[in-house]
Amino acid sequence: MIRVDNITKTFPGAERHAVDRVTFNVNEGNICVFAGPSGCGKTTILRMINRLIEPDEGEIFINGENARTMNPATLRRTIGYVIQQIGLLPHRTIEQNVAIVPGLLKWPRDKTRKRVLELLEMVGLDPGEVGRKYPHQLSGGQMQRVGVARAMAADPPIMLMDEPFGAVDPIVRVRLQDEFLHLQQAFKKTICFVTHDINEAIKMGDYLVILNAGRIIQMGTPIEVLTSPADAFVRDLLGDDRGVKILDLTRSGSLMEPANALPESPGRNGCTVQAVQPVKIALEMMMKKNADQVGVCEGETIVGILTWNGIKEHINRVSGDGS
Amino acid sequence: MDIFMDSLLRRAPGYLPEHLQLVIIPMAIAILISLPAGIIVTRPGYRRYAEKVMALFNTAQTIPPLAVIAIFFPFLGLGYGPAILALTIYALLPIARNTIAAISSVPEDVKEAARGMGMTPKEVLFHVELPLSVPVIMAGIKTSAVLTVSTAVLAALVGGKGMGAVIFAGINFFRPELILAGTIYIGMMAVILERLISLAEYMLVPAHIK
Incomplete structure (x- = not known):
């Protein structure tokens, strides 16, 4: 579904590569989690997939098509995007926020409206209660839910999620994770998920990509990574309670x-x-x-x-x- | 009292349309120039210039209006045209400054999310950056309008007429009632203009702020 082939990115003025010869595949319907300390390049990789950042070298293929040859705006409309700061438009109501991508795709009004109500319910919000509110009137947890609903609005087969549950308290975070996994069972999206929280990575991931300093250190299923960490870095990242996590x-x-x-x-x-x-x-x-x-x-x-x-x-x- | 009422009701009102012209024409030109300019310098390719432009405008703003007119007097001579030009330049600054400040302060995460959802740069500008900038841009227009109403008094010094003619006549001929009458009209004009722009602002600002 997503094939990333040997991509490298160096930001102007930086001493080392932000992303250094990274290659991986994400299979259809899988959650692939990118985990590592801050500055390891995980967010940069994510942003290269929807071309918010262009790789210096290497190619990215989405459904077999080279991302470089696609129109960036068109490409992004087919990829759901959730970021930690959520980035809801403060001057639009919740309903209008969820309706942004359908609007860009020029869906008919009643189809959009039906979809918006369905999505808000799906992420556990009452459309009658929050639909006409503005983002600043919502709690952090509610805003995160709206962020997820908005990303799923046009039913994109691929979703990119950058610490989507990072800004809420631990109790709400666990609930959002559980609900999202529940939704994922039904929708089977192909998801790239970035987190610095190794517990979240193990919980959410079908497949883990452990990164450090722009390079992939280890890839595998959570149980593979836990049972045979590649080196001391991965062992440290997994923590002292590796056995309990297993x-x-x-x-x-x-x-x-x-x-x-x-x-x-x-x-x-x-x-x-x-x-x-x-x-x-x-x-x-x-x-x-x-x-x-x-x-x-x-x-x-x-x-x-x-x-x-x-x-x-x-x-x-x-x-x-x-x- | 009679002399004052005579000045207030019969002498001064005749100068109102002239003065209004001295406000509206420079304001209109200033908005037409500084809005697009503010938008251009905040585009990603030119962003590095935004700060320099801001610094320039901030400095220019500290020059007193009389000085602006004095600076242009040797080049442009006297009359209505030079007065309009000087007032336009003076009116430009608050609007351009506020436009740049407003667009630059749109939260990065909101723009990133908008781009990430597949908005083109034009869609980001019109659906995100401009609507969120309206309050600050309107504040700039308001400042500029009130400033221009009072600065336009000085136009009379270079032969630009307007309410300044009444006030300066009062000063020259020691007729306090003329000064007072002129000043009252200037004050009223400033207040009414401010209210009108506030009304426009209320209709334009995004609903979440109301």
Whole structure:
């Protein structure tokens, strides 16, 4: 869907490349997260995809078409764009803000209006309540929702999101992340997502691109990156709780021992988790109930058992350094 | 009292249309020049000049109006034309300065989002930059108009006529009632013009500020 081929960008007067020979692909329907410290080039990469910045070298292909050959304004109208500062037009109402891209594409008025109402509802806002308000009358969380709705207005297949949930408090951020992942399950957009928050990267990403000083340090699925960080930089970025993060991404079902192999009846004390729930939940339950094992269910039936020792062995195995 | 009422109601009003011309013509020319100029110097390609232009205008603004007329007198001589020219130059400054300041202060994130959504530079100018700049540009026009009303009095010194003729006649012939009458009309004109522009401003400013 998006193919970035060996792009390099140096800003005038800068000593080193902002982006240095970066190559990657983003598959259709995936969220590709670019993570790294500030100044690592992640935002520059994003802005090169919709040509707000032109690469010095290298090519970007969108749906097989070279971005350089497309009209920048036309290109941008087919790519949703969300930035941390949101950038709602302060002199336009919420409805008018969401209707900007349909307006640029000259959609008929009633089609635009229907779409706007649908989008506001989709992102969890009441169109009757906020539709006619101006951006400054909204809370930070509401504005972020409007930003997402506006980017999705013309139903672009591709979205670029630059720290879209960066400006809200942690509680609202988690809620927005969850809601967005929920929407993504339905819409399957191809998304490039920039964040400096590694937890957000692991949570949102189907695929991670870890950057430092303009270069790609490591690429892979979150679990690949967590289980085998390429170097000390990535290990530092992931933090000291790498093992726990792995447990957050591991389903209980994948670590359990099947129920029929066990002599003892599992799930005593009613202590069970669903097979699809992360191992972290099972751990939490063990600690609460002071148990060393929990039953693993699929729906109502117990299919296996997850033990404390089993989890410990798994962490030792995947993080590789016995920590 | 009778002499004063006579000055106020019979002598001075005749000079009003002249004075109004001395305000409206320079204002119209000044707006037509400084709005486009302000827009041009804030375009990305010329942005580095914006600050220099601002500095120039700020300096020019500190020159007293009498000095402006005095500077042009040797080149342009006396009369209506030179007065209009001097007043135009003086009226240009606040409008150009405010236009540049207003457009430069449109938040970068709003412009970035507008570009990122696929607005062309022209669409960004007309849908984002100008609407958000209206209040400050209108403030500049207001300052300029009020300034021109009072500066236009000096036009009489170079033979430009207007209400200045009444006031200076009062000074020269020691007729305080003429000075007073002229001053009252100048004051009224300034207030009425200010109110009119405020009304236009109210109709033009984006709704979120109201």
